[in-house]
Every structure is written in C-alpha cells, then in structure tokens.
Amino acid sequence: MVHEKQYPLTGKRFIDSKQRGKARCEVGWNWHPAPLADYDLWYVVSGQGTMRIGERSYPARKGACFVVHPGDQPHAEQNLEDRLTVIFIHFRMADALGLGGSEPSVELLHERVVYVEDTHEFEMLLHRTLECSYQQPLWAEEEFDCLLKQILIALFRSQQRSDSHAAVSKKQAQAIRRVVHRIHEGAGHRFPLEELAELVGLNPAYLSKLFKAYTGVSLKHYMTQVRMERAMHLLTETSMNVSQVSDALRYSTVFLFSKQFKQHYGAPPSAYALSSLPSRPHH
Incomplete structure (x- = not known):
C-alpha cells in the first residue's frame, strides 16, 4: 500500500x-x-x-x-x-x-x-x-x-x-539516460555490459555502479524487467505463441524463457498467450 x-x-x-x-x-x-x-x-x-x-x-x-x-x-x-x-x-x-x-x-x-x-x-x-x-x-x-x-x-x-546520497553529475545522468534509451530501443535483447559501457565511454563496473545509484535497481534487473514487459506485450497483444516470443527475445531455450517469465510474473507465459488466434507475421 x-x-x-x-x-x-x-x-x-x-x-x-x-x-x-x-x-x-x-x-x-x-x-x-x-x-x-x-x-x-x-x-x-x-x-x-x-x-x-x-x-x-x-x-x-x-x-x-x-x-x-x-x-x-x-x-x-x-x-x-x-x-x-x-x-x-x-x-x-x-x-x-x-x-x-x-x-x-x-x-x-x-x-x-x-x-x-x-x-x-x-x-x-x-x-x-x-x-x-x-x-x-x-x-x-x-x-x-x-x-x-x-x-x-x-x-x-x-x-x-x-x-540517498546517490546523486550523479549531469553528464553522468545523461549517460545513464542514453543507456536506458538503448535498452528500450532493443527491448528483446540482453545487451552485454561491455557493449553498453562502450556506448557511453565508461568502464563496465563503473557504469553498473552509476546505474544503480541513479535508478535504484541494478542494470541486469532493469534489462530483465524491460525484456519481460516486451514479452508480456507480445503474448497478450499479438498472435505470437510462447515459442515465437522466446525466439524473438533471443532466449537460448523456451524452458529458460518460461522459467524467467514465471519468476517475474508468478505464472507461466502460456497463461497469457492469445492461443485462440492464428499465428501471422508481425510487421
């Protein structure tokens, strides 16, 4: 509450x-x-x-x-x-x-x-x-x-x-917002930490520390959250089935995707899929 x-x-x-x-x-x-x-x-x-x-x-x-x-x-x-x-x-x-x-x-x-x-x-x-x-x-x-x-x-x-003594400089805040934008832009992809750090010219460990200070959550947790939100959208608002969503979000196996989805939402992805609709390409 x-x-x-x-x-x-x-x-x-x-x-x-x-x-x-x-x-x-x-x-x-x-x-x-x-x-x-x-x-x-x-x-x-x-x-x-x-x-x-x-x-x-x-x-x-x-x-x-x-x-x-x-x-x-x-x-x-x-x-x-x-x-x-x-x-x-x-x-x-x-x-x-x-x-x-x-x-x-x-x-x-x-x-x-x-x-x-x-x-x-x-x-x-x-x-x-x-x-x-x-x-x-x-x-x-x-x-x-x-x-x-x-x-x-x-x-x-x-x-x-x-x-919380987590204030960062204006330049650092701009770097974090750029990382956040990149994560949302490629919501289905888990970016390597090194790739995101290179994007903003920071050391990977330092980027992780700044990100947690600015947002209050870890970079890994934030990427998982964005990925899960995209998964929920694809399952509930498109005709894609669980296997297709797993592939689209670049999971190595459907089992791994289902396990992470259930940990995040408390129910398997099959509980949300619009299985009654025929599958068709998503443009």
Whole structure:
C-alpha cells in the first residue's frame, strides 16, 4: 500500500491560482510577502540570491526550486551583481474526487527546496505550465493539474536521489539516460555490459555502479524487467505463441524463457498467450 506521507499526490488535484509568470527581478527588489494563502512553486532560472523560510536560509541559484506552503512567510533577496530571473506558479490543492474545497496545507516535500540537476527538461515543464494561461479554456484545468504533478514527481525523484546520497553529475545522468534509451530501443535483447559501457565511454563496473545509484535497481534487473514487459506485450497483444516470443527475445531455450517469465510474473507465459488466434507475421 502506498503511504500518503511518501506520495502526497495520491488522491489530489492541483488548481491554478491564476498567479504565475517569469520575471527578471528589478534593482532594489526583495520578496517578503504576508503569509501565503496558497502554494507557490518558485524556481530560479538564473542569478544568485538567498531565500529564507522560517528559521532556514537557502542559496537561491540556477536550478533551485522552492515549494512555498500556505502559511509560510518567505523572504528572498538577490545579488545585485547577478540579479535573479525566476518562474513562479501559485496553486491550491484539493481532493481529486471533488468532495470538498481546498485542503489545508500538506507537506509536499520535507525540505522547502530541491536543487534540480537536469534544468533543461525541468524548465520545459515549467514553461508549458506558464503557457496554460494563454491556451483555450478547453481542458486547461486538466492540463494544469497534469503538469503540476509531473513537476512535483520530478522534484520528488531529485530529492530522493539526494537523500540517498546517490546523486550523479549531469553528464553522468545523461549517460545513464542514453543507456536506458538503448535498452528500450532493443527491448528483446540482453545487451552485454561491455557493449553498453562502450556506448557511453565508461568502464563496465563503473557504469553498473552509476546505474544503480541513479535508478535504484541494478542494470541486469532493469534489462530483465524491460525484456519481460516486451514479452508480456507480445503474448497478450499479438498472435505470437510462447515459442515465437522466446525466439524473438533471443532466449537460448523456451524452458529458460518460461522459467524467467514465471519468476517475474508468478505464472507461466502460456497463461497469457492469445492461443485462440492464428499465428501471422508481425510487421
């Protein structure tokens, strides 16, 4: 069962407070509002400064994303030699089933700030959220809710990697994503570790260590999982039989394929095969 404290998005929807934008902070700017009535996602695009929330002070630099909660009274200042450019998005949180109005403040993150490593993809999400206000009203509320959830999931993952001391550099993260893409591209093939390491110019043992640090699972386990997911798709959504799927996924024997499939899913592949349909080539 998923614990609410670990996954605070469960059963929630996010409502646009209609206050968002991107701005380069003016000379003489500082931010010290009254206690907030809603949440504020406050992200530093560039520049340097400090943010104080409660008794804690945090560096405000590129990639810093603050989640300010209702009742917080933030105080931000900037370095005049390197002025801040920030994106801010105010929102409220409510029950996903619409069984009531706005909920009281829920701790979305156990720290008010996450320092995002992959700023390019994260900023694309933020800009898409800003653009919601310029789109036609049809589905605007649903789009805002979906984008906020994607943003918060990205923050949870960044924080989780940081908490487990498994953070890797931006360059290393790009290498891992390239390996992941290669594995999915050839889902039916178990790549030799040496081949994947050569793809990204890393030592095989070091690649294994980085992969586990970044994803939380071993490279071998991840390849098996992708392979099994492909097997399940072929068995349940095509007319291929167990023997054909085993061959397509390059297993040496049907017995070995069936054994690994049963270990992974708890039932043999024959339990899922669409055996009632005639076999035909898969194009």
